[in-house]
Amino acid sequence: MMPYIDYKTLIPRTVIWVMIALFLILPAFTTNMITLSIFISSGIWAIAVMGFVLILRTGQFSMGQSAFMAIGGYVSAMLTVKLGIPYWPGFLAAGVVSGLIALVIGVIVLNAGGIYFSIITIAFGEIVRIVALNWEAVTRGAAGILTSPPAPITIGNFEINFATSVVPYYYFMFLLVTMAGLVFWQIDRTRIGGTFRGVAANPMLSEHLGVHLMKYRVIAFAVAGVFTGLAGAYYVTFLSVITPLMFDLWKSMQIVMMSIVGGISSIVGGALIGATVLYTLGVYLSRLPIYNIQYLLFGAVVVLVLLFLPKGTGLVDLWGKFWHKVFREPEEYEIPEESEMAVE
């Protein structure tokens, strides 16, 4: 008897692993700085998008996520530049500070809920930007803070030098995205995630069943804050500079768009796809000699994706549908295509 191999799940999973492996060995094929930089940046935005989606799971729509990137970035920059702390402790501290601020704000603000919460996040984002711009003593205003790459790490005979090449940044970004992805995916998958969905779908019922609404909203907001802060801190060292103009309301809006285009049904896959597609699109559009077409096409692509994908799905859901189509075997009687996304 041949063992039963569930090829319906095995093959898509294999393809995913093959793609991950390809990404891992990409720097062996090319040290083209431009391509690697695009992937590094996409990965960083993907983490911010994951945070947004987690908050969305609890039913809240945060339009201030880029403010946490700014907070993380500034904390890490100030710690490394002004206090001379080495990069990695500063990086972790940035995440912690960002998470704490998210926690405090969440406790105060998440009670408002709904549209009020969204507007407060907008106001919060703007205030962070304005404070960064005007509090020169600390943030040096528009001049921004210049950061240097992390110090080289020596492992045995092998030295990882961030200053000479962009490849270490790429691998560390990989690591960071994987870590963030695992955390977010776990949260989503376990009971907490199920509770989040319940809270979002029917807050009143959940409350009746004893779920303490606020607790879960705040947890989601704080965890998102931590990782978004880490993403910001990493981005800042990649670009070597942080200025108040880098993270503003429009960037928060782009995070929202990346999440929806990617698809909110899968917190990790959707974020990665959405961030990579839109970020790469933005970069290639800006190379077109017809200026300002990038805004136009960017907006158009998002609207078109929203309009033409089946209601409530994003690009990541196409993945499931593709495999479903591939494996669908003709039956004697046609079974209507159910939304059985068994292959996720």
Place this chain on the structure above:
Amino acid sequence: MPPAGIWVDGLVQSCIYVTMAFGMVLVFSILGILNWTHGQFYMLGAFVVYYAITAAGIPFPISLLISGVIVGGLGMLVEKFVIERLSVPGYGMLYVTVATLALIFFFEGAAGMSFGLMDKGMATVLPGVLDLGSFSISYQKIAVIIFTLVIMAAMYIVLNRTKVGLAIRAAAQEPVAASLYGISVGRVSLIVMGIGCALAAMAGGIIGPVYSVNPFMGRIPMIMSLLAIIIGGLGSLTGAIVGGIILGLLNSVIAYKISYFSEVALFVLVILILLIRPQGLFGAPAK
């Protein structure tokens, strides 16, 4: 006490915010979403007026009406082909909101590509200044004030004295009951979107000659009208008017006193309002 000139200037700012906020609240009460593209309709209206005056030589008041009609029509198209199709039950207004966010970029890019990025001026529209002793005010700014009064009066008449207005108010307050009475909420949504965008467009058109016209001019007025709505209370038309007036005056006075920190002051004020009394001045109490 700031000089009279500052108060008058604040009043002019208020007029813009009132018109914009009114349009936004109207759309919000029927469609249930904040139309983030509202600022872009403001910008498009200004461009339509600009081209109507400079390229076609149409007199200013008629240009305003034309821009209201054209951009209002555009708003209705957006409503029909984008918003309606994306209003998915069960997902709340998530997809519509993201679509309106994306449209911000779309319209900015379209305007930038079609009209160029340089500021365009309409200083010749109502030139001249009225000297009132301690301060002067340009005729254009007087026109803004008069325009706002006229528009608000018109809105009052439409909403309270016409059948269409009745239908709008009914649909806003009790959509289910309204549809039982035979009011097509879909058609009302279309009309309301058209009116809301027309208001934004005319606001942009009347303000164009005061400052200048460029594709990015819609960003800040949209945020300001959002703040005005919060002060006045989401969902309340009177709130939009009062909120707009307060915001405009406050902005000018604070800027006079503490210069550039007026930005922070306004956002902090809004956060405080949302935390302490989210319904603003006139809104319905939060659930």
Place this chain on the structure above:
Amino acid sequence: MKKWYNVVAILMATVIVVGVFAIGCAKTAPPQPTGPITINIGEPVALSGSASPWGQIPTPFREAWFEVFNKEGFKIGDQTYNIKLIQVDDQNTAEGGAAAAKQLIFGDKCKFLAGHWTWNFSAISAVTNPAKVIFVTRTGSPDALPASWKGAYDAKTMPYVVFGTPSQDEFTFNCFALVDAFPNYKKLGLLDSTVGKGGPGWVVLQDTLNKAGVRWQSEWFAPGTTDFAPIITRFAEGGCDIVFVAGWIGEYMAFAKQRWEMGYKDMKVACSGPFVSLDMYKAVVGADAFEGAIGAYYDNSQFKKTIVNPKYIAQCQEALKIAAEKTGKPYAYTGEIAWLPSHVLILVQAMQKAGTVDDTDAIMKAIRGGTFDTTIGKWTMSGAETYGSPVVFGTPACLCVIQGGKEVYLSEHPMEPLP
């Protein structure tokens, strides 16, 4: 059996994905030119977004100038060289700047970036310095100042940066030029957006003005402000009769228009940049309010105190003519004369001095402390003490005034070299 078809399909898809990767990463071989060798000079410039008018309007002149320049090219030994300008949009943001620099250096193989004026000095120099690419930019954006003035420039870690346009000092010397032109002024008002405020440059500026005995009052506005009535009132109450606006075009125009309408017709308004398009200003500000407006002026045929090589004056005039032909209408924008052409001439003369077009270390050595003859005159690189390295060029700091709707030379206060 069906299972195998599926597996084959998947393998093909994987192969396609890998193939796309490979194509994306492949490098295209550059075509080999014959005759004069072409050097690529890259320019990260704002071609989209709100700063783009300033980036797009000079383009006809830039292209025309390179046409004129390449007629003769420049020679090192027996070899003639031409220059090709490659512009990449940097969107005036840090990320855009870094991406543009990477594109120019790694994609287009530029060893020199020049003509840069946008606000992303730090991000771009973070890419250019490790790559040993010479970056000719300007001083004065908040980070492009030395550490002694709380800026971000560090001569030791940024050995390949050249300040071809000293905007910081130009602003200061423009103030002096204003005072020269109006010796009976009451007070000079200085206006900038808060984006420029954090900049260390203002501290230096204020010190210098104080030392020279200039009376001034400074005000700030939030970026995006359109209503300047409160600030105009504050200036008027402070007794300022000249206001020098260091903001973008839009804010300058709004200020000029509003101060006129508020009744302060005697308040002169000066702009820290050149007039991008006179028609636009007249349309927005109003022709009568625009009379008497003051702006930066770079028409090198009009300089009175600075001597410019007649060859360069002739080249610029020719380029202006060609630009007018290209655009089909009169081309009056002279602002670019002080930027890219001047930067390029510095690079070219340094290459000739060093005898190489590839060894950027040798070229930098030739630049430091050297004297260069450009479209805006002959200046010696200064800044050895203040900047830590003598890589700061000079400027005539010339101003014009609008008379009869046209730009007319007003005054000039040539920059004194920095210590």
